[in-house]
Amino acid sequence: MEIVWFKRDLRIRDHAPLADAAAAGPVLALFLHEPEIILAPDFSAAHAGFIRECLDSLHAALQERGGELVEMTGSAPGLLEQIWQQQPFATLRSHQETGNRASYQRDELVAAWCRAHGVTWRQSPQNGVIRSQDARAKRDWIAELDAYSSSEPVKPPRHIIPAKLPAMPTGFVAPLQVAGHDKPGRMKGGRAEAIGLLTAFMRTKISRYPYAISSPITAEHGCSRLSPFLAYGVITMREIVLAMNRRVDSPELAVNEAERERLISALRFFADRLRWRAGYFQNMESMPQMEFDNIHPGMNGLREGEFDPVFFARWRDGETGYPMMDAAMHMLHHTGWINMRMRGMLLSFAVNELWLHWREPALFLAREFVDYEPAIHYNQMQIHAGTAGAGSMLAYNPVKQAQELDPKGIFVRRWLPALRAVPDAYIFTPWTMPPAVQTTCGVVIGTDYPAPLVDHLDAARQARSRVGDAQIAAGMRPQSVRGRDGQKVAGTSQVALF
Ligand SMILES: Cc1cc2nc3c(=O)[nH]c(=O)nc-3n(C[C@H](O)[C@H](O)[C@H](O)COP(=O)(O)OP(=O)(O)OC[C@H]3O[C@@H](n4cnc5c(N)ncnc54)[C@H](O)[C@@H]3O)c2cc1C
Structure with missing residues:
Protein backbone atom coordinates (compact mmCIF):
# COMPACT_ATOMS: atom_id res chain seq x y z
CA MET A 1 0.00 0.00 0.00
CA GLU A 2 1.33 3.42 -1.02
CA ILE A 3 0.26 6.29 1.22
CA VAL A 4 -0.05 9.78 -0.28
CA TRP A 5 -0.63 12.44 2.35
CA PHE A 6 -2.27 15.52 0.82
CA LYS A 7 -1.63 18.73 2.75
CA ARG A 8 -1.45 22.12 1.02
CA ASP A 9 -1.24 20.41 -2.38
CA LEU A 10 -4.86 19.65 -3.23
CA ARG A 11 -4.49 18.61 -6.86
CA ILE A 12 -3.61 15.57 -8.93
CA ARG A 13 -1.61 17.32 -11.68
CA ASP A 14 1.99 18.32 -10.99
CA HIS A 15 1.85 16.06 -7.96
CA ALA A 16 4.98 13.92 -7.89
CA PRO A 17 4.06 11.95 -4.73
CA LEU A 18 0.76 10.83 -6.27
CA ALA A 19 2.34 9.98 -9.63
CA ASP A 20 5.10 7.94 -7.94
CA ALA A 21 2.68 6.18 -5.62
CA ALA A 22 0.25 5.25 -8.41
CA ALA A 23 3.12 3.78 -10.41
CA ALA A 24 4.21 1.70 -7.41
CA GLY A 25 0.94 0.08 -6.29
CA PRO A 26 -2.46 0.57 -4.63
CA VAL A 27 -2.79 4.09 -3.22
CA LEU A 28 -4.28 5.33 0.02
CA ALA A 29 -4.85 9.05 -0.70
CA LEU A 30 -5.19 10.73 2.68
CA PHE A 31 -6.25 14.14 3.92
CA LEU A 32 -6.08 14.75 7.66
CA HIS A 33 -8.20 17.29 9.49
CA GLU A 34 -5.69 18.01 12.23
CA PRO A 35 -6.67 19.80 15.45
CA GLU A 36 -3.18 21.33 15.68
CA ILE A 37 -3.76 23.15 12.39
CA ILE A 38 -7.51 23.78 12.56
CA LEU A 39 -7.62 25.07 16.13
CA ALA A 40 -4.54 27.29 15.70
CA PRO A 41 -5.12 31.07 15.98
CA ASP A 42 -4.32 31.67 12.29
CA PHE A 43 -7.09 29.35 10.98
CA SER A 44 -10.66 30.42 10.24
CA ALA A 45 -14.03 29.21 9.03
CA ALA A 46 -13.33 30.84 5.65
CA HIS A 47 -10.23 28.63 5.28
CA ALA A 48 -12.28 25.59 6.27
CA GLY A 49 -14.95 26.44 3.67
CA PHE A 50 -12.42 26.94 0.90
CA ILE A 51 -10.54 23.75 1.78
CA ARG A 52 -13.82 21.78 1.84
CA GLU A 53 -14.58 22.78 -1.75
CA CYS A 54 -11.02 21.96 -2.84
CA LEU A 55 -11.26 18.54 -1.17
CA ASP A 56 -14.52 17.78 -2.96
CA SER A 57 -12.89 18.71 -6.23
CA LEU A 58 -9.80 16.58 -5.42
CA HIS A 59 -11.99 13.65 -4.48
CA ALA A 60 -13.83 13.88 -7.80
CA ALA A 61 -10.54 14.03 -9.73
CA LEU A 62 -9.21 10.96 -7.92
CA GLN A 63 -12.47 9.08 -8.50
CA GLU A 64 -12.29 9.79 -12.23
CA ARG A 65 -9.05 7.80 -12.22
CA GLY A 66 -10.33 4.99 -10.07
CA GLY A 67 -9.01 6.33 -6.76
CA GLU A 68 -10.60 7.96 -3.76
CA LEU A 69 -9.76 10.46 -1.06
CA VAL A 70 -9.89 9.22 2.52
CA GLU A 71 -10.43 11.99 5.08
CA MET A 72 -9.67 11.49 8.76
CA THR A 73 -9.79 13.75 11.78
CA GLY A 74 -7.07 13.69 14.43
CA SER A 75 -3.35 14.25 14.96
CA ALA A 76 -1.16 12.95 12.16
CA PRO A 77 1.10 10.56 14.14
CA GLY A 78 -1.91 9.00 15.90
CA LEU A 79 -3.78 8.48 12.64
CA LEU A 80 -0.73 7.04 10.90
CA GLU A 81 -0.34 4.66 13.84
CA GLN A 82 -3.99 3.55 13.46
CA ILE A 83 -3.50 2.88 9.76
CA TRP A 84 -0.22 1.09 10.38
CA GLN A 85 -1.86 -1.12 13.00
CA GLN A 86 -4.45 -2.16 10.41
CA GLN A 87 -1.96 -2.52 7.59
CA PRO A 88 1.77 -1.81 7.95
CA PHE A 89 3.30 0.24 5.12
CA ALA A 90 6.85 1.02 4.10
CA THR A 91 6.61 4.47 2.52
CA LEU A 92 4.78 7.70 3.26
CA ARG A 93 4.71 10.24 0.42
CA SER A 94 3.89 13.93 0.58
CA HIS A 95 5.16 17.31 -0.51
CA GLN A 96 7.51 19.33 1.67
CA GLU A 97 5.67 22.06 3.50
CA THR A 98 7.06 25.49 4.34
CA GLY A 99 4.27 26.58 6.62
CA ASN A 100 3.57 27.82 10.11
CA ARG A 101 5.13 26.48 13.30
CA ALA A 102 2.16 24.17 13.93
CA SER A 103 2.82 22.40 10.63
CA TYR A 104 6.56 22.28 11.26
CA GLN A 105 6.12 20.74 14.73
CA ARG A 106 3.61 18.28 13.32
CA ASP A 107 6.11 17.31 10.61
CA GLU A 108 8.78 16.70 13.24
CA LEU A 109 6.45 14.36 15.12
CA VAL A 110 5.57 12.54 11.91
CA ALA A 111 9.26 12.20 11.03
CA ALA A 112 9.90 10.71 14.48
CA TRP A 113 6.96 8.33 14.07
CA CYS A 114 8.29 7.22 10.68
CA ARG A 115 11.76 6.60 12.11
CA ALA A 116 10.34 4.56 14.96
CA HIS A 117 8.34 2.38 12.55
CA GLY A 118 10.97 2.03 9.84
CA VAL A 119 8.77 3.94 7.39
CA THR A 120 10.50 5.99 4.69
CA TRP A 121 8.95 9.46 4.36
CA ARG A 122 9.55 10.72 0.84
CA GLN A 123 8.85 14.46 0.66
CA SER A 124 8.91 16.03 -2.80
CA PRO A 125 9.98 19.67 -3.04
CA GLN A 126 7.42 22.28 -4.06
CA ASN A 127 7.08 26.03 -4.58
CA GLY A 128 10.69 26.10 -5.80
CA VAL A 129 12.02 25.84 -2.24
CA ILE A 130 15.45 24.37 -1.59
CA ARG A 131 15.36 22.73 1.80
CA SER A 132 18.59 23.06 3.75
CA GLN A 133 19.98 25.10 6.60
CA ASP A 134 21.07 28.03 4.49
CA ALA A 135 20.09 27.15 1.01
CA ARG A 136 20.87 30.43 -0.63
CA ALA A 137 24.42 30.52 0.63
CA LYS A 138 25.12 27.02 -0.62
CA ARG A 139 23.41 26.88 -3.99
CA ASP A 140 22.35 29.16 -6.80
CA TRP A 141 18.77 29.37 -5.67
CA ILE A 142 17.53 31.66 -8.44
CA ALA A 143 18.91 29.40 -11.15
CA GLU A 144 17.23 26.44 -9.49
CA LEU A 145 13.95 28.33 -9.20
CA ASP A 146 14.06 29.22 -12.88
CA ALA A 147 14.87 25.65 -13.82
CA TYR A 148 12.02 24.36 -11.67
CA SER A 149 9.52 26.93 -12.98
CA SER A 150 10.24 26.28 -16.61
CA SER A 151 10.20 22.48 -16.36
CA GLU A 152 7.12 20.46 -17.32
CA PRO A 153 4.48 19.88 -14.63
CA VAL A 154 4.22 16.23 -13.57
CA LYS A 155 1.41 14.44 -15.42
CA PRO A 156 -1.46 13.05 -13.33
CA PRO A 157 -1.65 9.24 -13.14
CA ARG A 158 -3.99 7.71 -15.75
CA HIS A 159 -5.26 5.11 -13.35
CA ILE A 160 -5.16 4.79 -9.58
CA ILE A 161 -5.77 1.52 -7.77
CA PRO A 162 -7.25 2.42 -4.38
CA ALA A 163 -5.81 0.65 -1.35
CA LYS A 164 -8.45 -1.10 0.71
CA LEU A 165 -8.36 -0.35 4.41
CA PRO A 166 -10.58 -2.08 6.93
CA ALA A 167 -13.07 0.43 8.39
CA MET A 168 -11.57 2.95 10.82
CA PRO A 169 -13.32 3.81 14.09
CA THR A 170 -16.00 6.44 13.44
CA GLY A 171 -14.28 9.02 15.70
CA PHE A 172 -11.75 9.53 12.96
CA VAL A 173 -14.18 11.12 10.57
CA ALA A 174 -16.01 13.48 12.92
CA PRO A 175 -15.53 17.01 11.55
CA LEU A 176 -13.92 19.61 13.81
CA GLN A 177 -15.88 22.77 14.49
CA VAL A 178 -14.07 25.94 13.46
CA ALA A 179 -14.93 29.11 15.36
CA GLY A 180 -16.47 32.06 13.50
CA HIS A 181 -18.38 32.33 10.24
CA ASP A 182 -17.49 31.76 6.64
CA LYS A 183 -17.54 34.84 4.40
CA PRO A 184 -20.56 35.58 2.23
CA GLY A 185 -18.44 36.91 -0.67
CA ARG A 186 -15.67 34.30 -0.50
CA MET A 187 -14.22 32.81 -3.68
CA LYS A 188 -15.22 29.22 -4.30
CA GLY A 189 -12.48 26.60 -4.07
CA GLY A 190 -11.75 23.78 -6.52
CA MET A 287 14.02 31.77 9.07
CA PRO A 288 10.84 30.06 10.31
CA GLN A 289 11.02 32.01 13.57
CA MET A 290 9.80 35.10 11.67
CA GLU A 291 6.26 33.92 12.47
CA PHE A 292 6.84 34.99 16.08
CA ASP A 293 10.07 36.99 16.37
CA ASN A 294 11.39 40.11 14.71
CA ILE A 295 13.62 39.15 11.81
CA HIS A 296 16.16 41.69 13.04
CA PRO A 297 16.65 41.19 16.79
CA GLY A 298 17.84 44.78 17.04
CA MET A 299 14.19 45.81 16.71
CA ASN A 300 13.11 43.82 19.78
CA GLY A 301 11.37 45.93 22.39
CA LEU A 302 10.33 48.61 19.90
CA ARG A 303 6.56 48.11 20.08
CA GLU A 304 6.23 45.47 22.78
CA GLY A 305 4.35 46.74 25.82
CA GLU A 306 2.57 49.51 23.88
CA PHE A 307 -0.31 47.51 22.41
CA ASP A 308 -3.53 49.54 22.61
CA PRO A 309 -6.51 47.13 22.50
CA VAL A 310 -8.95 49.91 21.62
CA PHE A 311 -6.86 50.94 18.61
CA PHE A 312 -6.67 47.30 17.58
CA ALA A 313 -10.44 46.77 17.88
CA ARG A 314 -11.24 49.93 15.90
CA TRP A 315 -8.77 48.95 13.16
CA ARG A 316 -10.05 45.36 13.08
CA ASP A 317 -13.67 46.49 12.84
CA GLY A 318 -13.02 49.04 10.09
CA GLU A 319 -13.71 52.04 12.31
CA THR A 320 -10.52 54.10 12.09
CA GLY A 321 -12.31 57.16 10.71
CA TYR A 322 -10.20 57.02 7.51
CA PRO A 323 -12.66 56.01 4.77
CA MET A 324 -10.21 54.25 2.42
CA MET A 325 -8.87 52.19 5.31
CA ASP A 326 -12.31 51.29 6.63
CA ALA A 327 -13.70 50.50 3.18
CA ALA A 328 -10.77 48.15 2.50
CA MET A 329 -11.35 46.41 5.83
CA HIS A 330 -15.06 46.00 5.10
CA MET A 331 -14.35 44.46 1.70
CA LEU A 332 -11.92 42.08 3.39
CA HIS A 333 -14.52 41.10 6.00
CA HIS A 334 -17.01 40.33 3.25
CA THR A 335 -14.83 38.57 0.68
CA GLY A 336 -11.62 37.40 2.37
CA TRP A 337 -9.58 39.09 -0.35
CA ILE A 338 -8.21 42.56 -1.00
CA ASN A 339 -5.46 43.67 -3.34
CA MET A 340 -1.86 44.05 -2.30
CA ARG A 341 -1.76 47.84 -2.05
CA MET A 342 -4.75 47.84 0.27
CA ARG A 343 -3.24 45.02 2.33
CA GLY A 344 -0.12 47.11 2.71
CA MET A 345 -2.13 50.18 3.66
CA LEU A 346 -4.19 48.29 6.25
CA LEU A 347 -1.20 46.66 7.85
CA SER A 348 1.10 49.67 7.80
CA PHE A 349 -1.56 51.79 9.50
CA ALA A 350 -1.87 49.18 12.26
CA VAL A 351 1.83 48.74 12.89
CA ASN A 352 2.97 52.32 12.29
CA GLU A 353 0.25 54.93 12.76
CA LEU A 354 -1.42 52.86 15.52
CA TRP A 355 1.92 51.49 16.74
CA LEU A 356 0.56 47.97 17.31
CA HIS A 357 3.05 45.13 17.45
CA TRP A 358 2.68 43.19 14.16
CA ARG A 359 1.81 39.82 15.75
CA GLU A 360 -1.88 40.48 16.59
CA PRO A 361 -2.67 42.24 13.29
CA ALA A 362 -0.87 39.37 11.53
CA LEU A 363 -3.06 36.76 13.18
CA PHE A 364 -6.22 38.71 12.49
CA LEU A 365 -5.30 39.20 8.81
CA ALA A 366 -4.26 35.54 8.55
CA ARG A 367 -7.80 34.51 9.53
CA GLU A 368 -9.31 37.09 7.18
CA PHE A 369 -7.22 36.26 4.09
CA VAL A 370 -8.62 33.15 2.41
CA ASP A 371 -5.23 32.97 0.68
CA TYR A 372 -3.27 33.09 3.96
CA GLU A 373 0.22 31.84 3.20
CA PRO A 374 2.56 32.06 6.20
CA ALA A 375 5.68 32.51 4.08
CA ILE A 376 4.34 35.58 2.25
CA HIS A 377 2.38 36.86 5.19
CA TYR A 378 5.11 37.09 7.82
CA ASN A 379 7.68 38.50 5.43
CA GLN A 380 5.18 41.22 4.58
CA MET A 381 4.39 41.88 8.24
CA GLN A 382 7.99 42.52 9.06
CA ILE A 383 8.78 44.56 5.96
CA HIS A 384 5.90 46.92 6.78
CA ALA A 385 6.74 47.10 10.48
CA GLY A 386 10.40 47.91 9.82
CA THR A 387 11.61 44.83 11.67
CA ALA A 388 12.96 43.00 8.61
CA GLY A 389 16.28 44.81 8.38
CA ALA A 390 17.93 48.00 7.18
CA GLY A 391 15.53 50.52 5.70
CA SER A 392 12.51 48.25 5.92
CA MET A 393 9.23 49.95 6.80
CA LEU A 394 6.33 50.84 4.57
CA ALA A 395 3.73 53.45 5.39
CA TYR A 396 0.91 54.60 3.14
CA ASN A 397 -0.99 57.84 3.49
CA PRO A 398 -4.66 56.70 3.53
CA VAL A 399 -5.95 60.02 2.22
CA LYS A 400 -3.52 60.21 -0.71
CA GLN A 401 -4.11 56.54 -1.52
CA ALA A 402 -7.83 57.28 -1.73
CA GLN A 403 -7.32 60.37 -3.91
CA GLU A 404 -5.08 58.47 -6.32
CA LEU A 405 -6.79 55.09 -6.44
CA ASP A 406 -10.47 55.95 -5.92
CA PRO A 407 -10.73 59.54 -7.15
CA LYS A 408 -14.54 59.51 -7.40
CA GLY A 409 -15.07 57.73 -4.09
CA ILE A 410 -16.71 54.74 -5.78
CA PHE A 411 -14.89 52.13 -3.68
CA VAL A 412 -15.39 54.03 -0.43
CA ARG A 413 -19.12 54.53 -1.03
CA ARG A 414 -19.57 50.90 -2.07
CA TRP A 415 -18.13 49.49 1.17
CA LEU A 416 -19.17 52.29 3.52
CA PRO A 417 -22.83 52.93 2.71
CA ALA A 418 -23.00 55.34 5.67
CA LEU A 419 -20.87 57.78 3.63
CA ARG A 420 -22.87 57.59 0.39
CA ALA A 421 -24.34 61.05 0.70
CA VAL A 422 -21.09 62.78 1.68
CA PRO A 423 -20.10 65.31 -1.00
CA ASP A 424 -17.04 64.45 -3.14
CA ALA A 425 -15.00 67.25 -1.57
CA TYR A 426 -15.13 65.53 1.83
CA ILE A 427 -15.43 61.86 0.96
CA PHE A 428 -11.85 60.99 2.02
CA THR A 429 -11.69 63.49 4.90
CA PRO A 430 -15.23 63.49 6.27
CA TRP A 431 -14.09 64.93 9.62
CA THR A 432 -13.39 68.22 7.82
CA MET A 433 -17.06 68.66 6.87
CA PRO A 434 -18.52 71.80 8.40
CA PRO A 435 -21.44 71.03 10.75
CA ALA A 436 -23.95 72.46 8.26
CA VAL A 437 -22.74 70.06 5.55
CA GLN A 438 -22.91 67.17 8.01
CA THR A 439 -26.53 68.04 8.71
CA THR A 440 -27.41 68.42 5.04
CA CYS A 441 -25.91 65.11 4.00
CA GLY A 442 -27.11 63.33 7.13
CA VAL A 443 -23.68 62.10 8.22
CA VAL A 444 -22.69 63.39 11.62
CA ILE A 445 -19.05 62.62 12.43
CA GLY A 446 -18.75 60.82 15.73
CA THR A 447 -22.31 59.49 15.39
CA ASP A 448 -22.83 58.11 11.90
CA TYR A 449 -19.14 57.65 11.11
CA PRO A 450 -16.19 57.78 13.52
CA ALA A 451 -13.78 60.69 13.87
CA PRO A 452 -10.19 59.75 12.96
CA LEU A 453 -8.53 57.56 15.54
CA VAL A 454 -5.20 59.40 15.24
CA ASP A 455 -3.78 62.24 13.17
CA HIS A 456 -2.30 60.06 10.47
CA LEU A 457 0.42 62.49 9.38
CA ASP A 458 1.61 63.05 12.91
CA ALA A 459 1.43 59.37 13.78
CA ALA A 460 3.32 58.36 10.61
CA ARG A 461 6.04 60.94 11.33
CA GLN A 462 6.51 59.60 14.84
CA ALA A 463 6.57 56.00 13.66
CA ARG A 464 9.15 56.79 10.98
CA SER A 465 11.39 58.46 13.46
CA ARG A 466 11.07 55.70 16.08
CA VAL A 467 11.72 52.95 13.54
CA GLY A 468 14.55 54.92 11.94
CA ASP A 469 16.21 55.62 15.30
CA ALA A 470 15.88 51.98 16.37
CA GLN A 471 17.37 50.79 13.09
CA ILE A 472 20.34 53.11 13.49
CA ALA A 473 20.77 52.10 17.15
CA ALA A 474 20.74 48.48 16.02
CA GLY A 475 23.62 49.23 13.67
CA MET A 476 21.60 49.22 10.46
CA ARG A 477 22.53 51.72 7.79
CA PRO A 478 19.85 54.40 7.22
CA GLN A 479 18.35 54.23 3.72
CA SER A 480 16.58 56.68 1.49
CA VAL A 481 13.06 57.63 2.47
CA ARG A 482 11.02 58.08 -0.67
CA GLY A 483 7.76 56.92 -2.11
CA ARG A 484 4.97 57.75 -4.49
CA ASP A 485 3.08 59.59 -1.75
CA GLY A 486 6.07 60.70 0.24
CA GLN A 487 5.13 58.30 3.00
CA LYS A 488 6.78 55.16 1.84
CA VAL A 489 10.08 54.37 3.46
CA ALA A 490 11.90 52.39 0.83
CA GLY A 491 14.92 50.18 1.24
CA THR A 492 13.70 46.63 1.52
CA SER A 493 12.40 46.44 -1.99
CA GLN A 494 10.62 43.17 -2.65
CA VAL A 495 12.78 42.64 -5.70
CA ALA A 496 15.82 42.82 -3.44
CA LEU A 497 14.99 39.27 -2.44
CA PHE A 498 16.49 38.20 -5.71
C1 LIG B 1 0.46 42.77 4.38
C2 LIG B 1 0.38 41.77 3.27
C3 LIG B 1 0.04 40.46 3.53
C4 LIG B 1 -0.04 39.52 2.50
N1 LIG B 1 -0.37 38.24 2.81
C5 LIG B 1 -0.50 37.33 1.82
C6 LIG B 1 -0.90 35.99 2.11
O1 LIG B 1 -1.09 35.60 3.26
N2 LIG B 1 -1.05 35.13 1.06
C7 LIG B 1 -0.81 35.52 -0.23
O2 LIG B 1 -0.97 34.71 -1.15
N3 LIG B 1 -0.41 36.77 -0.51
C8 LIG B 1 -0.26 37.69 0.46
N4 LIG B 1 0.13 38.96 0.15
C9 LIG B 1 0.57 39.28 -1.23
C10 LIG B 1 -0.50 39.81 -2.20
O3 LIG B 1 -1.22 40.84 -1.63
C11 LIG B 1 -1.45 38.71 -2.65
O4 LIG B 1 -0.70 37.58 -3.09
C12 LIG B 1 -2.31 39.15 -3.82
O5 LIG B 1 -3.02 40.31 -3.49
C13 LIG B 1 -3.25 38.02 -4.18
O6 LIG B 1 -4.11 38.36 -5.23
P1 LIG B 1 -3.91 37.75 -6.69
O7 LIG B 1 -3.77 36.28 -6.64
O8 LIG B 1 -4.96 38.29 -7.56
O9 LIG B 1 -2.48 38.35 -7.06
P2 LIG B 1 -1.81 38.66 -8.46
O10 LIG B 1 -1.49 40.11 -8.49
O11 LIG B 1 -2.58 38.13 -9.59
O12 LIG B 1 -0.42 37.90 -8.32
C14 LIG B 1 -0.26 36.52 -8.70
C15 LIG B 1 0.35 35.74 -7.58
O13 LIG B 1 1.64 36.26 -7.27
C16 LIG B 1 1.87 36.16 -5.88
N5 LIG B 1 2.05 37.50 -5.33
C17 LIG B 1 1.44 38.65 -5.71
N6 LIG B 1 1.88 39.69 -4.98
C18 LIG B 1 2.78 39.17 -4.11
C19 LIG B 1 3.58 39.73 -3.09
N7 LIG B 1 3.58 41.01 -2.81
N8 LIG B 1 4.37 38.92 -2.40
C20 LIG B 1 4.43 37.60 -2.66
N9 LIG B 1 3.70 37.01 -3.62
C21 LIG B 1 2.88 37.79 -4.33
C22 LIG B 1 0.64 35.51 -5.27
O14 LIG B 1 0.84 34.13 -5.16
C23 LIG B 1 -0.43 35.82 -6.29
O15 LIG B 1 -1.49 34.90 -6.27
C24 LIG B 1 0.24 39.91 1.18
C25 LIG B 1 0.58 41.23 0.91
C26 LIG B 1 0.66 42.16 1.94
C27 LIG B 1 1.04 43.58 1.61
Missing part, protein backbone atom coordinates in the same frame (compact mmCIF):
# COMPACT_ATOMS: atom_id res chain seq x y z
CA ARG A 191 -9.63 22.94 -9.51
CA ALA A 192 -12.18 24.00 -12.14
CA GLU A 193 -12.33 27.47 -10.54
CA ALA A 194 -8.53 27.75 -10.60
CA ILE A 195 -8.26 26.73 -14.24
CA GLY A 196 -11.13 29.06 -15.16
CA LEU A 197 -9.37 31.99 -13.52
CA LEU A 198 -6.01 31.17 -15.09
CA THR A 199 -7.53 30.81 -18.56
CA ALA A 200 -9.46 34.09 -18.35
CA PHE A 201 -6.44 35.89 -16.94
CA MET A 202 -4.07 34.70 -19.66
CA ARG A 203 -6.56 35.19 -22.47
CA THR A 204 -7.77 38.71 -21.72
CA LYS A 205 -6.70 40.29 -18.44
CA ILE A 206 -2.93 39.95 -18.51
CA SER A 207 -2.30 42.89 -20.89
CA ARG A 208 -3.97 45.35 -18.51
CA TYR A 209 -2.65 43.68 -15.34
CA PRO A 210 0.23 46.09 -14.55
CA TYR A 211 -2.21 49.02 -14.64
CA ALA A 212 -4.94 47.26 -12.69
CA ILE A 213 -3.22 46.02 -9.55
CA SER A 214 -3.04 49.15 -7.39
CA SER A 215 -6.60 50.42 -7.23
CA PRO A 216 -8.96 48.11 -5.34
CA ILE A 217 -11.59 48.92 -7.99
CA THR A 218 -9.60 47.61 -10.94
CA ALA A 219 -7.65 44.97 -9.00
CA GLU A 220 -10.76 43.04 -8.01
CA HIS A 221 -11.22 41.85 -11.59
CA GLY A 222 -7.83 42.74 -13.08
CA CYS A 223 -5.60 40.60 -10.84
CA SER A 224 -5.35 36.88 -11.41
CA ARG A 225 -7.10 36.02 -8.10
CA LEU A 226 -5.11 32.80 -8.04
CA SER A 227 -3.69 33.32 -4.55
CA PRO A 228 -5.97 30.99 -2.53
CA PHE A 229 -5.52 28.28 -5.15
CA LEU A 230 -1.75 28.66 -4.92
CA ALA A 231 -1.94 28.69 -1.13
CA TYR A 232 -3.72 25.33 -1.01
CA GLY A 233 -1.76 23.91 -3.91
CA VAL A 234 -4.79 23.52 -6.16
CA ILE A 235 -2.54 24.86 -8.91
CA THR A 236 1.23 25.24 -9.03
CA MET A 237 3.60 27.98 -10.04
CA ARG A 238 4.93 25.63 -12.72
CA GLU A 239 1.50 25.21 -14.26
CA ILE A 240 1.07 28.98 -14.34
CA VAL A 241 4.46 29.46 -15.98
CA LEU A 242 3.49 26.89 -18.61
CA ALA A 243 0.28 28.84 -19.33
CA MET A 244 2.35 32.04 -19.61
CA ASN A 245 4.71 30.44 -22.13
CA ARG A 246 1.78 29.13 -24.15
CA ARG A 247 0.30 32.62 -24.25
CA VAL A 248 3.52 34.09 -25.62
CA ASP A 249 3.64 31.38 -28.27
CA SER A 250 -0.01 31.78 -29.32
CA PRO A 251 -0.34 32.07 -33.12
CA GLU A 252 -2.16 35.42 -33.19
CA LEU A 253 0.82 37.09 -31.52
CA ALA A 254 3.24 35.82 -34.16
CA VAL A 255 1.85 38.40 -36.62
CA ASN A 256 1.73 41.35 -34.26
CA GLU A 257 5.16 42.22 -32.90
CA ALA A 258 4.05 45.33 -30.94
CA GLU A 259 1.24 43.44 -29.23
CA ARG A 260 3.63 40.60 -28.44
CA GLU A 261 6.11 43.01 -26.81
CA ARG A 262 3.34 44.55 -24.68
CA LEU A 263 2.18 41.15 -23.59
CA ILE A 264 5.69 39.98 -22.73
CA SER A 265 6.24 43.05 -20.60
CA ALA A 266 2.96 42.40 -18.71
CA LEU A 267 3.88 38.75 -18.26
CA ARG A 268 7.28 39.73 -16.86
CA PHE A 269 5.55 42.02 -14.39
CA PHE A 270 3.33 39.13 -13.33
CA ALA A 271 6.28 36.71 -13.18
CA ASP A 272 8.02 39.08 -10.77
CA ARG A 273 5.18 38.52 -8.30
CA LEU A 274 5.49 34.76 -8.60
CA ARG A 275 9.21 35.08 -7.96
CA TRP A 276 8.60 37.27 -4.90
CA ARG A 277 6.33 34.54 -3.65
CA ALA A 278 9.03 31.93 -4.18
CA GLY A 279 11.57 34.23 -2.50
CA TYR A 280 9.40 34.57 0.57
CA PHE A 281 9.07 30.79 0.76
CA GLN A 282 12.83 30.44 0.70
CA ASN A 283 13.16 33.12 3.40
CA MET A 284 10.62 31.35 5.58
CA GLU A 285 12.38 28.04 5.07
CA SER A 286 15.63 29.59 6.35
